[in-house]
Amino acid sequence: MRILQVASEAYGLCKTGGLADVTTGLSMAMRARGHDVHLLLPGYRGLATAANASVALDLGDPLGVGNTHLLRGRLPDTDLPVWLIECPALYDREGGPYLDASGNDWPDNHLRFGLLGRVAALLTIAGPLVGWTPHIVHGHDWQAGLGLAHLALWGGRRPSTVFTVHNLHFTGRFAPEALPAVGLPPSAYSMHGVEFYGSASFLKAGLYYADKLTTVSPTYAKEIQTPLGGEGLHGLLAARHPDLVGILNGIDDSVWNPQADPFLAQGLDPTRTEERQHLKATLQGELGLERAAEAPLFGLVSRLTWQKGIDLLLDASRTLLAAGGQLAVLGSGDGPLEQVLTQAAAANPGQVAFVHGYNEGLSHRVIAGTDFLVVPSRFEPCGLTQMYAMRYGSIPIVRSTGGLADTVVDIEDAKGTGFTFVEASSASLARALERALVLYRQPEAMARVRDSGTSRDFGWSASAERYLELYASMQ
Ligand code: ADP
Numbered sequence: 001m002r003i004l005q006v007a008s009e010a011y012g013l014c015k016t017g018g019l020a021d022v023t024t025g026l027s028m029a030m031r032a033r034g035h036d037v038h039l040l041l042p043g044y045r046g047l048a049t050a051a052n053a054s055v056a057l058d059l060g061d062p063l064g065v066g067n068t069h070l071l072r073g074r075l076p077d078t079d080l081p082v083w084l085i086e087c088p089a090l091y092d093r094e095g096g097p098y099l100d101a102s103g104n105d106w107p108d109n110h111l112r113f114g115l116l117g118r119v120a121a122l123l124t125i126a127g128p129l130v131g132w133t134p135h136i137v138h139g140h141d142w143q144a145g146l147g148l149a150h151l152a153l154w155g156g157r158r159p160s161t162v163f164t165v166h167n168l169h170f171t172g173r174f175a176p177e178a179l180p181a182v183g184l185p186p187s188a189y190s191m192h193g194v195e196f197y198g199s200a201s202f203l204k205a206g207l208y209y210a211d212k213l214t215t216v217s218p219t220y221a222k223e224i225q226t227p228l229g230g231e232g233l234h235g236l237l238a239a240r241h242p243d244l245v246g247i248l249n250g251i252d253d254s255v256w257n258p259q260a261d262p263f264l265a266q267g268l269d270p271t272r273t274e275e276r277q278h279l280k281a282t283l284q285g286e287l288g289l290e291r292a293a294e295a296p297l298f299g300l301v302s303r304l305t306w307q308k309g310i311d312l313l314l315d316a317s318r319t320l321l322a323a324g325g326q327l328a329v330l331g332s333g334d335g336p337l338e339q340v341l342t343q344a345a346a347a348n349p350g351q352v353a354f355v356h357g358y359n360e361g362l363s364h365r366v367i368a369g370t371d372f373l374v375v376p377s378r379f380e381p382c383g384l385t386q387m388y389a390m391r392y393g394s395i396p397i398v399r400s401t402g403g404l405a406d407t408v409v410d411i412e413d414a415k416g417t418g419f420t421f422v423e424a425s426s427a428s429l430a431r432a433l434e435r436a437l438v439l440y441r442q443p444e445a446m447a448r449v450r451d452s453g454t455s456r457d458f459g460w461s462a463s464a465e466r467y468l469e470l471y472a473s474m475q
Contacts, residue, residue, distance in 0.1 A: 217407075328353045367394055380398075386404055
């Protein structure tokens, strides 16, 4: 099958979170199964050079913002074809994909991602000119939502469409006046369309118009159909229930491979305690933590937002600090959370380390060098770090929600791989931390739990198969 993955991020070119890992990991796994998968991304600054891309098609000026070209290249160090949209007026600028350097949304995000959707649809009719026409167009998150609306509204013979929600919280809402600017007909602004509480939602466009919907874990698929987890879209999601399926994300086990991880000082066999101890000591040194082999080391690698429950950990961490434990946090995000973490590190030198920023290499070393990895999310569509942790032998402590509930089995079960807690409260997390401290004092039991985690297969194979079955069912 010829499959076009449409997204705003792909690992290897542009990453701010798990979405990037998924678009690349899923695409590579499908290619390994003989399918012809291509990616379509906005041509942010530097991407054309990184992808060694050249012009394939002149697209004119579809949104009236400036000349636009379709470029063809490859994901660096792979054979995965990538289409990039070159539109300097929208993409050639300093800053992130969604936010400017001061952390504010780009004021023209409706155009930046309106163009992504528009070109996704255009590519399906320009196929004969570029020698490639997809059977399936698969859009990811709100940034890709409009592509599926265009295709449905154009009607006629068209590829089948799939829309995956990686995070329902980000609804991509804009003033209704944004719609004509992105080329959608006025009729699309309706309850049966993209209208969402008085604004236009690109996410709702995907949810309403795609032929099939998926989300990234079975539990999250259920949660988003309820008022509590549905972000105001539960009615639509419940109505589309027959077309909605939850497919767990995989992890890219070539990037996250402890035995051959270029970010680690040495290869790691996660079942060998001495190797883990060595990486733990190296991490303690790198972060300025006391080099104490006996101190239980807890880690967290995350965007710093309310969703991720960082505030819960800050309150609950008293428990582990009082017991002589250490905490290593790597993340960036909301200013107030960054501030409290900075204060916590200053108040507990040698015991708490906070590294502010996005650091791929350090994220690998935290996951390899900690004893426990904490993921206290209030909601979590899938979550990846808990799976990386299990692969590397760091025992996860997670809130039982979404994909965290689907991937971590509490040690109350004989085959348990970590700790789960139900209530989104610091007291509930503190109790889970206490349980972890008890386990830490029992090296044999600790090794057993670790082995249960490392023996689980979180690779993309099973998930890629599920997506391919879904595509095949639509042909
Ligand atoms: P989300 O997509 O909601 O941010 P996920 O757990 O699905 O959460 O994916 C997060 C991804 O981003 C993981 O690959 C994680 O390792 C990475 N990540 C998050 N914060 C950082 C950071 N500060 N430095 C490096 N990697 C990070």
